[in-house]
Amino acid sequence: MGAAARGVDFGLTAAEAVAQVREHRPDVVFLCSPNNPTGTALDPAVVAAVLDAAPGMVIVDEAYAEFARPGTVSALAVLPGHPRLVVTRTMSKAFGFAGGRLGYLAADPAVVRAVQLVRLPYHLSTLTQAAARAAVAHRDALLGTVSAIMAERDRIVATLRERGLRVADSDANFVLFEVGGDQTVVWNALLAQGVLVRDVGLPGWLRVTAGTSAETDAFLAAMETVT
Ligand SMILES: Cc1ncc(COP(=O)(O)O)c(C=O)c1O
Known part of the structure; x- marks a missing residue:
């Protein structure tokens, strides 16, 4: 394998x-x-x-x-x-x-x-x-949040790109983005502001999951202070 x-x-x-x-x-x-x-x-x-x-x-x-x-x-x-x-x-x-x-x-x-x-x-x-x-x-109700999550995902991708970060195209409910430095430092700085993202072990990159609009706001505001 x-x-x-x-x-x-x-x-x-x-x-x-x-x-x-x-x-x-x-x-x-x-x-x-x-x-x-x-x-x-x-x-x-x-x-x-x-x-x-x-x-x-x-x-x-x-x-x-x-x-x-x-x-x-x-x-x-x-x-x-x-x-x-x-x-x-x-x-x-x-x-x-x-x-x-x-x-x-x-x-x-x-x-x-x-x-x-x-x-x-x-x-x-x-x-x-x-x-x-x-x-x-009840799939219509259960899948009802998918389009809202996609909209938040697209907002994260667009905003991070506007700020000059490299971002992988996303067809999922998460976004992989380059932090422009040591990802463990950025991960800790985000956590200190109450934002938990995922360090997937790719040097210089982190993965954030799209959630509610308020969560996107909190993530993007925290990113502005740490990168
Ligand atoms: C790409 C991919 N495939 C499959 C799975 C499996 O999901 P589950 O075992 O919950 O069905 C995951 C879970 O994270 C995944 O990321």
Whole structure:
């Protein structure tokens, strides 16, 4: 198992992805779109090229797909005719149901049958299934905050860029931004002002999750004093 490298801007082109698949010839390729911690969705051409080049299964993790910017193409669009493609999603993010521990996948019926064969018995409790069914029945209410979070996310990206910071394009509910110095110093300075962001271990970069409008205001005001 290995992790393939991304470019300096954290992007992944079809040519780079294919070169790495050819080099490692993995049984399973995981593509994360939108990616964590960068937040950027993959160009569908990358998924298509990897599907062509990969000798085995290609799993596209779309945990944050509901937050993607308009026009972003889901790998679901290329499922027909690609029996080695699996698209995974979760109810943890847009549904705000992380405590339910409920993920799901879309794939060719043959793949779904194979998964049914090897899955553990009672892998999802009856109560979890009932809660998930209720969540799906009330999806409009549960997904109602997604557009508000996307608006806050876009405001964070635009404001930090206006202030001259490098920011990764985000199709998720978080934003990866360059602090212009030691990220641990900025992380501590933000915390001292009551703002908790995430240090994901990328030197010089931090990740902030989009929440309410007041939280964005607090984050942006704190950033003005620390960078
Ligand atoms: C990219 C990505 N995929 C999948 C997950 C899994 O979420 P969960 O295990 O809550 O379904 C996460 C959680 O942070 C994630 O960031």
